[in-house]
Amino acid sequence: MKKIIPKSRLNPYKIDDRSEIFNSIRNSETALIVLEAQRAWDGLDKFRKETVRNRNYTYGNQWGDKMKDPSTGNTITEEEYIKSQGKVPLKNNMIRQLVKSVVGQFASNQTEPVCVASDRDEQKLGEMMSIIMKYLYSLNRLWDMDRRTFEKYIISGLVCHKVKYGWNSALNKEDSFVFDVDNRRLFFDNMMTDYRYWDCNLIGEIHDMSVSDLISKFAGNDRNRAIELREIYRTALPDYIRLSYETLTSKQIDDISFLCPSDPNLCRVIEIWRKESKERYKCHDPLKGEYYKIDIEDLSEIKAINQSRIEQGTSQGIPLNDIPLITTEWFIDRYWYARWLSPFGDVLMEMETPYWHKSHPYVISIYPFIDGEVHSFVGDVIDQQRYINRLITMIDFIMGASAKGILLFPEDQIPDGMTIEDIADEWSRYNGVIMFKPKPGVPVPQQISTNATNVGAYELLNLQMRLLEEISGVHGAMQGKKASSGTAASLYAQEAQNSALNLVDLLASYNTFREDRDTKLMQVTQQYYRDKRYINIAGNDYSEEAKHIDPDKVRNVQFDLTITESQTTPAFRQQTNEFLMQLFGAGQISIEDLLENGAFPFADRLLQSIEKKKQEMAEMQQQMQSEQGINAQVQPDEQLLQQMMQQK
16 A cells, blocks of 8 residues: 655655656646746845845946936946046945944844753753754854844845755765755745745745756766756757747747756756645554555555454454544645756655655745835935935035136137137046147136035935934944044933834844744754764763763754853853852852853863872872871881780
């Protein structure tokens, strides 16, 4: 009988029968799934364009917006237009400083995951799981990754990580890993409205890989399958893709960026995780103590097994009610199903989610996620940054124009071979020289300089600088700027506190994302860890017993994971040291307890010195005790000798 056992009990990386998993038949069903994924990807087109614009403004490319040239009607960048007008496109990148300040605020409050067992009798296992998570943080360099992805979070408003267990060729190691997903390759259900993303029904990403990598991942040890894969992607060209989808769509596919890589030497693979529904039966076999589910068409096999048990039981005289029969219950199974497809819809690999958490491997966060739209932190201040750039460019132009002034050039003094336009160009050019022959009685060209810099531009510039701080919520106090003269220290401290309060929601949203990601990382680790290991974590925060990791002990334990302040931060160490010093001063703990649990410099060296002195003292006491014992033994012997001499 074919039993459908939950995939969480199977290893997705060990496929016994590739011929059943792989299917190269081009059919309309999987092709429609590809089109569904493309619609989700197209729905994020506006977001991707805004992300590129926000990134450009953050890193200094602030004159790249497109515009129509009034003189020619052509589409050019703002930088090209300003240069064509004889101006220099200046910029004062305030956004970059704002982003650095916010990232610095996040980095200054270093946090880490802490696992707590739901059962009070298993609290020691929570410490063991926390050690595993700390090890995985170090293995994946998650704190460094979080700083970079948090910066991307500020710029784009969206962040996505992928959690999976497998082989990492870069580290030459098999373990639990976290990967950052490129927003340009990500797609998901655009109809989501739940800010917790519980109503997501589709998510995935596009991959570009070489033919060798493709064969290594999807062909296994089957040479015929490798030849088949080469043939599939031999025709993966734009024209072939258009022809393939003409029968499925009402119009020709014009946008093929989702289906074709920019490099023709690479193969486009579309990974799609989709929530699907199917009629199934829940089965309980009391004889084997198993719970599993089967497809509708397998119900007859269950009936045959039950009939066989009834016949066998009645032949042995067992009452019918005492015969262990398999019970079934009909239900609609909602599950996540994964497919790796070619642009034509060829199934490279497919499977039901193998994870115990019954979901996809992705974790996303959108800030703020309101009415299905993304509004990033950087996007809110771009208008102010544009105005600042225009003001400083205008001030530069005014200063340049006022320094050179106006040239009064008599009409009858125009040199031969030159026009008035040539004279204007030469006059505006740096160190330009105009040659002419003066005529008697005709006035010579005259330069008139004016001071036209005071036109309110500086006031407008200062206004925009203040508005940028007000809109972003990151005031100068948080950026480390000096307080203006006359500003009270209490007012300056209040400004810094208010700036921190403005970022509380942003930081809390990202920490919620980290909790969701770390929870998935913990669950994947519980599922796939098999071998015992010893994990030595720096510091004295964990017991030696908890460092001996036993996956069997933590596999089926329910843990609650929270993000808390790291014990390695300077503030936490200071508080710990102050508390321990109070206990030591009150005589409640010894000097050894103080050094072992505190974060003092040279603590290990001091403990070694104290231990060495204790050993020396113990040896001296032992030697003294032994000498006293010898003296006590010698003294009675001398008394006995004196008595014998007296008797003689």
